[in-house]
Amino acid sequence: MIRLAGVSRTFASRDGDVTALRDLDLDIAEDQFVAVVGRSGCGKSTLLRLMAGLLAPTAGTVTIDGAAVTRPRQDVVLMHQLPALLPWRTALGNVMLPVEIRRLPRAEHQARAAELLDSVGLAGFHQRHPYELSGGMQQRVALCRALIQRPRVLLMDEPFSALDALTREELATQLQAMHMSAPATTVFVTHSIPEAVLLADRVVVLSTRPGRVLRVVDVDLPRPRSFGHNAHVARAAEHIAELHDLLIEN
Amino acid sequence: MNRWSQPILGVLGAIALWWGATRVFGIRPLFLPAPPDIVAAFRAQPGYLLREAGATLTVTVAGFVLAVVTGLFVAVSLTAWRSLERATLPVLVALNSVPKVAVAPLLVVWLGFGSRPKIVLVLLICVFPIVVATMAGLTSTPAELGELGRSLSATGWQTYLKIRLPWALPQVFTGLKVAVSLAVIGAVVAEISQPGGGLGAVIVLSGMSFDTPLAFAAIVLLALLSTMLFYLVVALERLLVPWSRAISG
Ligand SMILES: Nc1ncnc2c1ncn2[C@@H]1O[C@H](COP(=O)(O)OP(=O)(O)O)[C@@H](O)[C@H]1O
Ligand SMILES: [Mg+2]
Numbered sequence: 001m002i003r004l005a006g007v008s009r010t011f012a013s014r015d016g017d018v019t020a021l022r023d024l025d026l027d028i029a030e031d032q033f034v035a036v037v038g039r040s041g042c043g044k045s046t047l048l049r050l051m052a053g054l055l056a057p058t059a060g061t062v063t064i065d066g067a068a069v070t071r072p073r074q075d076v077v078l079m080h081q082l083p084a085l086l087p088w089r090t091a092l093g094n095v096m097l098p099v100e101i102r103r104l105p106r107a108e109h110q111a112r113a114a115e116l117l118d119s120v121g122l123a124g125f126h127q128r129h130p131y132e133l134s135g136g137m138q139q140r141v142a143l144c145r146a147l148i149q150r151p152r153v154l155l156m157d158e159p160f161s162a163l164d165a166l167t168r169e170e171l172a173t174q175l176q177a178m179h180m181s182a183p184a185t186t187v188f189v190t191h192s193i194p195e196a197v198l199l200a201d202r203v204v205v206l207s208t209r210p211g212r213v214l215r216v217v218d219v220d221l222p223r224p225r226s227f228g229h230n231a232h233v234a235r236a237a238e239h240i241a242e243l244h245d246l247l248i249e250n
Numbered sequence: 251m252n253r254w255s256q257p258i259l260g261v262l263g264a265i266a267l268w269w270g271a272t273r274v275f276g277i278r279p280l281f282l283p284a285p286p287d288i289v290a291a292f293r294a295q296p297g298y299l300l301r302e303a304g305a306t307l308t309v310t311v312a313g314f315v316l317a318v319v320t321g322l323f324v325a326v327s328l329t330a331w332r333s334l335e336r337a338t339l340p341v342l343v344a345l346n347s348v349p350k351v352a353v354a355p356l357l358v359v360w361l362g363f364g365s366r367p368k369i370v371l372v373l374l375i376c377v378f379p380i381v382v383a384t385m386a387g388l389t390s391t392p393a394e395l396g397e398l399g400r401s402l403s404a405t406g407w408q409t410y411l412k413i414r415l416p417w418a419l420p421q422v423f424t425g426l427k428v429a430v431s432l433a434v435i436g437a438v439v440a441e442i443s444q445p446g447g448g449l450g451a452v453i454v455l456s457g458m459s460f461d462t463p464l465a466f467a468a469i470v471l472l473a474l475l476s477t478m479l480f481y482l483v484v485a486l487e488r489l490l491v492p493w494s495r496a497i498s499g
Binding site: 052 | 392394395397398399400401402403404408412413416417419491493496
């Protein structure tokens with residue numbers, strides 16, 4: 001569904017050009033959950049911004065369903081490490097922002113926004129403002145805002161990195177449940193190998209800058225998975241060890 | 251102790267100290283009137299003083315409201331075009347540093363007597379802080395919010411109304427709070443340079459007749475006026491941008 005072919009991206013900077021990605025090929029199938037891991041600065045955010053249509057490649061092509069991505073698409077959403085909520089809007093108001101901007105039918109989406117908030121455990125918090133919510137709750141609101149448009153592609157850039165370990169595991173588990181009940185093609189950048197193994201069908205390991213695909217590791221553990229990995233501890237541990245080695249070697 | 255008792259105690263303490271000093275050192279009311287002298291001066295002609303205070307208030311508010319409208323309009327127009335913003339900001343900063351007080355006599359030449367030159371002086375004095383603060387607010391949208399707008403394919407207008415403008419409001423209010431205090435100063439300066447009415451004129455006239463307690467009564471009224479207007483702006487801020495204190499604090 002998403003195809004990157006020979007993609008390079010160079011940035012002009014004060015001390016010469018920086019090549020963030022070079023000659024990168026990647027194919028992502030419909031409804032697949034792909035995790036991307038790699039050292040800091042290897043071009044993971046750049047990769048997502050290319051797929052989101054916020055950045056154009058310097059060479060190569062990015063296509064979704066065969067159509068070149070030249071600008072942000074309605075069926076693709078990008079979610080960041082920072083929740084980027086509007087401080088003057090309530091949780092519900094923030095979730096409704098895309099609906100207002102895209103002029104979608106209001107009444108039906110209002111109900112959906114409320115359902116989404118309930119489903120991530122924010123039932124009593126619809127009318128709270130971001131500053132009245134914890135970091136984890138704010139990120140849940142951002143997740144609901146991403147999902148309100150029923151995206152076919154969900155791009156997540158280290159979405160849980162700013163959260164404490166426990167909240168992080170909780171949110172990852174919730175994300176897995178959501179992906180199972182309503183799948184969308186997901187590209188999930190993370191620094192946490194266990195998180196990648198919990199969530200992903202495939203883990204893409206990028207090399208250091210300029211980033212290219214070093215290896216793709218298929219994770220074929222049955223779902224739902226959990227951080228304890230239950231009966232599959234041994235296989236999960238193998239994946240985790242393999243990914244560790246790949247990241248540390250290069 | 252609630253949050254009001256400390257400032258009130260502070261004010262009362264300062265008045266007591268002042269009163270004590272005039273007593274202990276036997277200062278004559280001509281140089282420094284004691285608080286009761288000032289109260290007496292006010293009670294001798296309350297109607298006159300309140301009427302003049304009303305005149306000053308009218309000039310202040312008229313000039314301030316004009317400055318808010320002009321300032322917001324200018325800031326919004328200038329930030330709508332990035333190149334215009336770069337070109338005009340230095341000019342604005344330079345204009346802001348011209349002592350507008352020096353223009354007061356010229357305004358009478360240009361605009362004649364009456365309240366027009368006074369209102370224009372107030373406008374000139376308080377428009378720049380509003381423009382500069384609003385421009386600063388409108389250009390300080392965090393990158394992640396700008397990108398949010400872009401990734402939703404928001405139009406320029408939508409981004410402006412739903413993201414940039416609300417984000418700028420706390421800084422707009424910072425400008426308004428500076429401007430409202432300057433507005434009172436502008437009104438008084440205008441009234442002093444062109445006596446005819448208002449508390450500024452009262453101060454000039456009472457100075458000429460060596461009626462220091464009356465001058466002080468006018469100054470106290472000015473301070474009250476200024477404080478009242480300032481807290482009105484603060485109240486409006488609490489009402490319109492309740493989230494601003496929460497995120498900055
Ligand atoms: N807008 C930009 N301008 C200049 N350099 C950039 C820009 N965006 C990213 N880079 C550079 O590209 C490289 C990859 O950045 P990024 O994709 O953010 O990495 P990651 O998300 O993997 O940490 C870094 O060296 C970064 O400095
Ligand atoms: Mg990044």
